Amino acid sequence: MTRTTQAKVDVRRADSRAATRIGWLDSHHSFSFGRHYDPANTHHGLLLVSNDDTVAPGTGFETHPHRDMEIVTWVLGGSLVHQDSVGNAGVLYPGLAQRMSAGRGILHSEKNDSWRLGGEPHDEPVHFVQMWVAPDTEGIDPGYEQLEITDELLRGGLVPVASGMARHDGQSAIRIRNRHAALHAARLTPGSAVDLPEAPYLHLFVAQGEVTLEGSGPLQTGDAVRFTATGGQRLTASAAGPAEILVWEMHTDLAGLAR
Incomplete structure (x- = not known):
């Protein structure tokens, strides 16, 4: 575990x-991405990418490569169609968690064209958050997993969405x-609250x-919000309406992972 010494809560506005x-x-882009490079904003903890994407109907990301990255969408x-070079395919929608392990190399596409798989064309954009974390082992076999967790979200509280941590085994x-990282999500009803995890690094979106x-x-x-050496704060949804949050809990950073 990387020990951090100075507690910090760094709010980044949309x-x-x-x-x-x-x-x-x-x-x-919450962090440097593509042509948007800022050497002071390349990652937080193990999180390298957090992109908030809206894609028009009938369009999307054409086939492109990834390597040695854990990608959670x-x-x-709306709905997003995933297809990759090792034979995985799926339609992603709200409440369905998806992870792609790029490993030693994978090609994939992501498009807003679910009617190709059956059904009527639509004019709804797809809105999604895609997050990349570094793996703790490089060169693994590429992999894919998706899981419906709507029922868990409806119960309230923080729900583990994607995790490599031992304490989430069986959940x-x-x-x-990556055994040091976990993504949690919560759908908060008006006025409801959750307590954030405590970890050396947290990222709240x-x-x-x-x-x-x-x-x-x-x-x-x-x-x-980027938290360093702190956590446990209470987060409360506005009384005016519901909210949805994503929280990365990370128990080391890139420097600690490299050791």
């Missing part, structure tokens, strides 16, 4: 993110190849709605 806007894509609205979380973070105040859709 409008501070770099953005990629082209005809079919509206993407907002969480859909907020509903899909498995990632407000996917939808408005919440109040103990000690930091209100957070809106698209806001994020």
Whole structure:
């Protein structure tokens, strides 16, 4: 475990993110991504990418490669079609967690064209958050997993979505190849609250709605918070409406992983 010495809560507002806007894509990047490079903003803990993407119907990311990365996709609205070079295919929708382990190399595409698999064409964009964390073992076989967890989310509280941590063995979380990291999600009803985990590194993303973070105040859709050497704060949804949050719990950083 990497020991950090100074507690820090770093609030990043939605409008501070770099953005990629082209005809079919509206993407907002929490960290350096593509042509948006900032040497002071490359990762937090083990999280290297957190992209907030909206893709127009009939379009999407054409086949492209990845290597040695754990990629978790969480859909907020609409549907996203995944296909890859090792034969996996699936339609992702809200409440369905997905993980792709790139391992020694994989090709995949992600498109908003589910009607190709049956059904009527639609004009709804797909809105999703895609997150990349470094694996703790390189060169593994590529892999894929998806799991419906809507029932767990409806019970309230933080739900493990994707985890490599031993304490989540046997729970509903899909498995990632990093024993130091876990992604949690919560759908909060108006006025309800959750307590954040405690870990050397946390990353909170407000996917939808408005919440109040103990000690930091209100957070809106698209806001994020990077916690270092702290945690346990209470997060409360606004009384005005529901909210959805994503929380990465990480017990080392890239430097600690390399040792």
